[in-house]
Amino acid sequence: MKTWLESWPVYRQLTGSDPLGRGKAARSKATEAVVSRTATADRVVKSVCPFCAVGCAQNVYVKDEQIVQIEGNPDSPVNRGRLCPKGSASKQLVTSPSRVTTVKYRRPYGTDWEDLDLDTAMEMIADRVLDARRKTWQDEDGPADNRRRVNRTMGIASLGGATLDNEENYLMKKLYSAMGAIQIENQARI
Missing domain, CATH: 3.30.200.210 (Phosphorylase Kinase; domain 1)
Incomplete structure (x- = not known):
């Protein structure tokens, strides 16, 4: 059985084969029992x-x-x-336990913010997108004697961000084009 002195890391460092204390001398029973989180992942x-x-x-x-x-x-x-x-x-x-999992919403003409769950907020956004598309849809434009077929909405626009990769930008372009939006931009830096 080891004495308390022999279990002391400094003693092991000075008397063992690890004089710099970077290997075996610095390891304790607790250190030996540690298992990486990546090793136990499913x-x-x-x-x-x-x-x-x-x-x-x-x-x-x-x-x-x-x-x-x-x-x-x-x-x-x-x-x-x-x-x-x-x-x-x-x-x-x-x-993170401090992660925000709700959406802050202030009703029109309201003065107070309320928390909405994400599903409710997404439904509200979808309803508003469809309403804006319906209200601003244009089949044709131009003077009465020279109408052109446009099939577009001017009530919806998209501005992509720099964190989006090519695939996400491609899908956003397809989505907004399918909705009839023509104002589709991206501010990517590279």
């Missing part, structure tokens, strides 16, 4: 970091349908497994 989901236009690939480790770790994907030619500080902290986007 599955790995491939994703893309949402913070900027670089599009760093991420591996999202899931255990019991809960995200346990997010790391850079080493197979990605974009980031080669590395993530910036914001990307490294992206797990907090979905697991």
